[in-house]
Amino acid sequence: MTAPERGFSESEFAARTQRAQTRMAAAGMAGLLLMTEAEVRYFSGFQTLFWQSPTRPWFLFVPASGKPIAIIPEIGAELMRHTWIDDIRTWSAPAPQDDGISLLTDLLTPLAQGGDTIGVMKGHETALRMPLGDYERLMLGVPGLRVADSTAVIRALRMVKSEAEIEKLAHICAIGSRSFARVPALAREGLPLEDLFREFRREALAQGADDVPYLVGGADTGGYHDVISPPSRRPLTRGDILMLDTGANWDGYFCDFDRNFAIGAADSASRRAYDVLWRATEAGIAAARPGTSCRELFQTMNSVIAELDDQGGDVGRLGHGLGMQLTEWPSHAAFDDTVITENMVLTLEPSLSYGDGRIMVHEENIVVRVDGAALLSERADPELPVI
Amino acid sequence: MTAPERGFSESEFAARTQRAQTRMAAAGMAGLLLMTEAEVRYFSGFQTLFWQSPTRPWFLFVPASGKPIAIIPEIGAELMRHTWIDDIRTWSAPAPQDDGISLLTDLLTPLAQGGDTIGVMKGHETALRMPLGDYERLMLGVPGLRVADSTAVIRALRMVKSEAEIEKLAHICAIGSRSFARVPALAREGLPLEDLFREFRREALAQGADDVPYLVGGADTGGYHDVISPPSRRPLTRGDILMLDTGANWDGYFCDFDRNFAIGAADSASRRAYDVLWRATEAGIAAARPGTSCRELFQTMNSVIAELDDQGGDVGRLGHGLGMQLTEWPSHAAFDDTVITENMVLTLEPSLSYGDGRIMVHEENIVVRVDGAALLSERADPELPVI
Structure with a gap:
């Protein structure tokens, strides 16, 4: 299997920036101040695991026109120079007394003097990836600057993927599928779940993943009890x-899907739960077309789930967007009226509770095309596989 | 090799909470509102990779007395019930209109009415891990509540490790050392750096790591150029x-250290840089004793580095704290006057620039004991190893 090319063309970043600027103009924003990994990478191509260190803030400013401006710690300058960004302003970080605040103040002062509005992401599924005290200090230093929530601007852009993004997503989903196909060879009675997790990670790396940052799961007699735990030493x-x-x-770019297996033999309640969720996923695949809302997609899957569980469950939604982050907007939930459009990449993730506090989750990854959903993950077996 | 026991005793969480409450009382704080992975885990033991999804906020409130209170999405309730926390308040998340805000408002209203002060982390190396718009809305809903920066309270606690924490850190550092010892068997001329990264990750997992979230590095003729890049396809x-x-x-718990190697042959400039950094690390190991300040530790290492490079470099510091995060307070830098105390776990990370824009970094992990530093990583070779 040939991997796609890494990175993106400069034209992709230019197109992303231009689309943002069109939306900014419509929203009356003279700039976007970005500080989160996905957003800085989306507009610049700056990619590093160094974000895992909480020590240093990183900023990218998207002006009303022209290329974004990077305001970053000096340690990242060399890597940023390899991107399409020209205007790179750096300081020697960490510097708790002034971690980029003077540089940002210089940048924002003319906008503040003009009474302009800038966008900062303040909405659902966002965080402020800089010290709150520094943010408050920055705002005091640019009196007159108006700050609006730019979540909707970014959300609208990032939800719809380019063909180059879809190619990367298809690639990692194929790697995920091949890794899950190896689980029957890796799992066996007596193997502690912790060791299976380790073997699965090693397998996914061997299959071509750059990393496996997220791996959760469970195993228990007749069904597992929660879906976010680290593995125990309990043997299968x-x-x-x-x-x-x-x-x-x-x-x-991420894949995000799961697989269920029975060890040795499957109880009938779990087989029934599996069947319901498999059909809920089928219904979701059929419904995930341009023009359907996320609420409708939720209701479609939920009506199948209701055969067995009409309580709504603990997960809070039945899938979400997928891309540079493990979970992205939108949510397949009653509260989300986002209309699905071509080239959205989504998870379908129906779940239910059954028996005595058991839970089961299915998940597939799809790309929405003009004529409907195309699977990126290899479709799970219609019946609960027994290892 | 036997792994330590996972998790911590309830008495450890009780002691952490009590120490926080003592400091809160001194600072005039009636509670701490926590929302970041490390802090929630530090006081509760709640451990999940689910934090990688940015969708849901999670809150832990440490009151003036008694156990912390969890305010979390329903999907985490089962896992939280396995911790020492008794008071678990949940909502069905995601719920963009009210992602825990009503529950927090209920909790904070009595404090607001009393004119109390709560602590929120606003300082260096922190972030606001909830939507800024929700935070602003929460504050409007509890008029009279005072908010102070609680970074110093948390920082003072987390910088000093318990024996149980040190045991975990020693274990992962030993795993890291065994993994680096295998690099000469994994690396060879012609192997793309990307493939070596993949092999190294697989090796560290096989050696017992739960995960290898952070792996950066570089390779180039006569020296590498930056220290935060993902790997290229360039063959060694x-x-x-x-x-x-x-x-x-x-x-x-994390290890965080590096190793340098020459492929086939080592140029003299790189051998000289290696020697300077090895001796800078030796000086750091000797200086890292209770009573030394981080500034002094920085100056001690920097005076050796100055033999070759007196420019101060791009990294901004010569090491940092280590624990639940890849990098933690303090910083070995001129700005940090933190006094080193017993049971701090630290990295010593001298770096320098040399030649034509080359950079070299050394790193070891130590625990500070009453009589001086003890290595947690196996000390690097005194001479640049040639593969």
């Missing part, structure tokens, strides 16, 4: 229902 | 200086 036992859910990535 | 070539820097983890 005949009668267990095993679930692995992985977010592996390649070139900064 | 005779004359390269190769550096791998890893943050692997075990039970939620």
Whole structure:
């Protein structure tokens, strides 16, 4: 299998920036101040694991016209110079007394003097990736500057993927599928779940993943009890229902899907739960077309789930967007009236509770095309596989 | 090799909470509102990779007395019930219109009515891990509540490790050391750096790491140019200086150190840079004793580095704290006057620039004991190893 090319063409970043600027103009924003990994990378191509260190803030400013401006720690200058960004302003960080604040103040002062509005992401699924005290200090230093929530601007752009992004997503989903196909060879009675997790990670790397940052799951007699736990040392036992859910990535793009297995033998309640969720996913695949809303997609899947569980469950939604982050906007939930459009990449993730506090989750990854959903993950078996 | 026990005793969480409450009382704080992964885990033991999804906020409130209170999405309730926390308040998340804000308002209203002060982390190396718009809305809903920066309270606690924490850190550092010892068997001329990264990750997992979230490095003729890049497809070539820097983890605790190698042959400038940095690290190990300040530790290492490079470099500091995060307070830098105390776990990370824009970094991990530093990483070779 040939991997796609890494990175993106300069024209892709230019197109992203121009689309942002069109939306900014419509929203009356003279600039976007970005500080989160995905957003800085989306507009610049700046890709590093160094974000895992909480020590230094990183900023990208998208002006009303022209290329974005990077305001970053000196340690990142060399890497940023390899991107399409020309205007790179750096300071020697960490510098708790002035971690980029003077540079930002210089940049924003003319806008403040003009009474302009800039966008900062303040909405759902966002965080302020700089010290709150520094943000408050920055705002005091640019009196007159108006700040609006730019979440909707960024959300609208990032939800719809380019063909180059879809190619990367298809690649990592294929790696995920091949890795799950190996689980029957890796899992066996007596193997502690922790060791299976380790073997699965090694397998996904061997299959071509850059990393496997997300791996959760569970295994217990007749069904697992929660879906976000780290693995225990409990050995796999005949009668267990095993679930692995992985977010592996390649070139900064994620797959996010899971697979369920029975160890040795499957109980009938779990087989029934599996069947309901498999059909809920089928219904979701059929419904995920341009023009459908996320609420409708949720209701479509939920009406199948209701055969077995009409409580709504603990997960809060039945899938979400997928891309540079493990989970992205939108949400397949009753509250989300986002209309699905061509080239959205989505997870379909129906779940239900059954039996005595058991839970089961299915998940597939799709890209929405003009004529409907195309699977990026290899479709799960219609019946609960027994290992 | 036997791994330590996972998790912590309830008494450890009780002691952490009590120490926080003592400091809160001194600072006049009636509670701490926490929302970041490390802090929630530090006081509750709640450990999940689910934090990688940016969708849902999670809150832990440490009151003036008694156990912390969890205000979390329903999907985490089952896992939280396995911790020492009793008071678990949940909502069905995501819920963009009210993602925990009503529950927090209920909790904080009595404090607001009393004119109390709560602590929120606003300082260096922190972020606001909830939507800024929700934070602003929450504050409007509890008029009279005073908010102070609680970074100093948390920082003072987390910088000093318990024996149980040190045991975990020693374990993952030993795993890191064994993994680096295998690099001469994994690396060879002609191997693309990307493939070496993949092999190193697989090796660290096989050696017992739970995960290898952080792996950066570089390789180039006569020296590498930056220290935060993802790997290229460029094959290793005779004359390269190769550096791998890893943050692997075990039970939620990190190692963070690097190793340098020459491929085939080492040029004299790189051998000289290596020698200077090795001796700078020696000086750091000798200086890292209770009573030394981080500034003094920085100056001690920097005076050796100055033999070759007196420009101060791009990294901004010569090491940092280590624990639940890849990088933690303090910083070995001129700005940090933190006094080193017993049971701090630190990295010593001298770096320098040399030749034509080359950079070299060394790194070791230590725990500070009453009589001085003890290495947690196996000390690097005194001479640049040639593969």
